[in-house]
Amino acid sequence: MTPEPSMAHSAALERDAQQAHKDHKVAPGEIAIGVVIGRTSEYFDFFVFGIASVLVFPKVFFSFEPDQLTATLYSFAVFALAFVARPVGTVIFMAVDRKHGRSVKLTTALFLLGGSTAAISFLPSYASIGYASIWLLAGLRISQGLALAGAWDGMASLLALNAPRERRGWYAMIPQLGAPFGFMVASALFSFFLVNLSTEDFLDWGWRFPFYCAFTINVVALFARLSLVASDEFRALMEKRSLEPVPVFELLRRHALDVWIGAFVPLAAFALFHLVTIFPISWLTLYTDRPAGEFLIVQFSGAIVCAGAICASGLIADQIGRRNTLLLSAGLIAMFAMGSIIAPLIFGESAIGQTMYVTVGFMILGLAYGQTAGAVTARLGSRYRYTGAALTSDLAWMFGAGFAPLVVLFLASRYGLAMVGLYLLSGAAATLLALFLDKSEMRQM
Template sequence: MSQDYALQTPPHLSTGARAGATEPEVAPGDIAVGVLIGRTSEFFDFFVFGIASVLIFPKVFFPFVPPLDGTLYAFALFALAFVARPIGSVIFMEIDRRHGRGVKLTIALFLLGGSTVSIAFLPTYHSIGMASIWLLAAFRIGQGLALGGAWDGLASLLSIKAPSDRKGWYAMIPQLGAPIGFGLASALFSFFLANLTMDDFLDWGWRYPFYVAFAVNVVALFARLRLVATEEFTQLLETRELAPTPVWEMIRAQGRTVLIGAFVPLASFALFHLVSIFPISWITLFTKRSAGEFLLVQFVGSIVFAGAIVISGIVADQVGRRRLVGIAASLIGLFSLASILAPLLFGDSETGQTIYVLVGFGLLGLSYGQTSGSVTENLGTRYRYTGAALTSDLAWLIGAGFAPLVALSLSSRFGLAWVGVYLLSGAVATLSALVINRKVATY
């Protein structure tokens, strides 16, 4: 079978080809901008909740337990969105099939924005007791369902439409939404920590990032609808058969590809939270370093993250995406071994903490920059829209959803070296998946 199978449209799959349809000319750059805006919005929401899970929720929703336990409970709520996300994909795929992509995207992003802004108005434990925790859990599940529904097919379309010699470059552009979203979230929380008293911050200051997240969602909604709802994009999605297919049909046809694809980015997704959310919890609970100052270090890390993603696009077009993902996983494995052998690097040393974050974000950028292609390129054209969404959902659930909870639990009980062991397992999973399926993201 040709290594370019993922880029081919077999005659029996191509409705547009059978009908003699002429594919409209839509610039890959236009698609990339649409995907980038959407990803930035989603990741900003994602990181606002993640940072609040460390700095806010243990104090305002779990004040009845020690800080460590409160943070672990908050991380358990954080994981709920990753559990709900594949369920959201299944539900919203059906909405897409019945009512169209524009209706699905509108409902999903309003659910995402509504859940986020509802957290901003949520009364604390001292006001309504356990009801506040149940409501927070419900809104987090709402965010997860909405993220599953926010899949618009533009990333898969970009993978198809990008020039053959610049696949890596265009694959990395949507991934820039992660460092942009994290940079905005960390800078915003750092600003409020620096300019408010802790009492004011815990009383009302923490709510503002959630208001901002709602505003960002509204902007992203109109930006994405402007692309998805146009006649040109509708025709292009139809001729490329990027339409929702029944989930069980897709699983029967491409279940093996989806499962392997979900394991390919595990090194990247595990590292994702081990340099972003988890370090904030360790700094807050076990060191005397200022959380606001450390968030500024992470803001610098987000710049390194973005730069490494750009580099990944350049390198991938030279050596191939699959090879780069494998190289990056190997480097992450070495990074995890260093964390196992020298856990004190991230202990009480502020210099060591800074090095850990910056190096980690650099490796994350090289790996994460090409994970989009690694989880979609082996899917047949007919199943790519639904399959790419579920593959991504499962990858996030397995690799990242419980990472902060597991890392904090292990490190608080057995020491920081166990964080390295956890990360090493992700690198091994990625390399194993690449060996099992050598056609993942191959050119």
């Protein structure tokens, strides 16, 4: 049977990459760079969509709705679709991985991710084609979710397996740096166009440029990651069944409880994730006069703080253990949440308070998020580490972050900003409960 052209081409790419790296030993530093580049490209795609869900889509795709709050809620409902699609994408792409190899899976996923994001830049508005524009937007958002699941390459696990035991916390935080880096690039691009273009030009064509950039960024990330996937070290781990894709349903038969508990361990961090990135932009846009371009610069600075806090989480985890670091960060999130309940108007009416909320929130997010990947993978044995880490992460994102902007904006618009704190407090409680149930396993971390 003749192989499909796309599969044959990807297999040829893998053979060429393997030949090019036949005598090259991959160092942990190279793995780290590949991981960060890959994660940055993925987060860039998602943050571009998230920011546009506030600043663009309510006016371009939901212009039939005169109430901007309702239009933004519709936009956030589309935003959530990708997180629902991610577990489905893991099932599909793990099957592709088993049948055709990781290079085929990774190439397909990153082209789908970059292509879906870039295609959004060409979508006609609601004023041009009506409800068809919304269906196309939703379809491309689902494609993003499927593709992000397929982009799971196992390099974070490879990095953890190659890490010295006394520095596992440090190595576990490296993949998480992709989140603040991706947000920095996305927020800087949007801020540039918001500041330098008129509102009419921005809504007509300016917003499309960040989406169009996504394809180029994903191609660069693809080549950086393929060079590592084709390395001897990566294939050696596959042979040891350390990073072998297994059927999702087999994983659930053996580790269903581990997957569910693992999904709730990082819930506090993931609940905070969009409440310092996407939600504040929506609230300020709807209820204050502060320019969005200016606030994106504030968030850019917050992302720098977040990157520093992620690095600090690695140092702290190596001193006190990953479980204690997660307990500490969950406690800080709970305190931050209670402060938001007690003094919600600080964020709502004061520019200084808004800046403090974002800066402190990003700092706590970095401390919490920095060790979530290690917490997920540490629960599973070597055979189920690769698939289990992917599925657990998908579920954590879906429950913790996927619906956060939609739910919190709806509740806060009706009952006040104290709802932000209550939502965060529920996430912190879920994390603390999961850590309590998981304490016998995580003492080994």
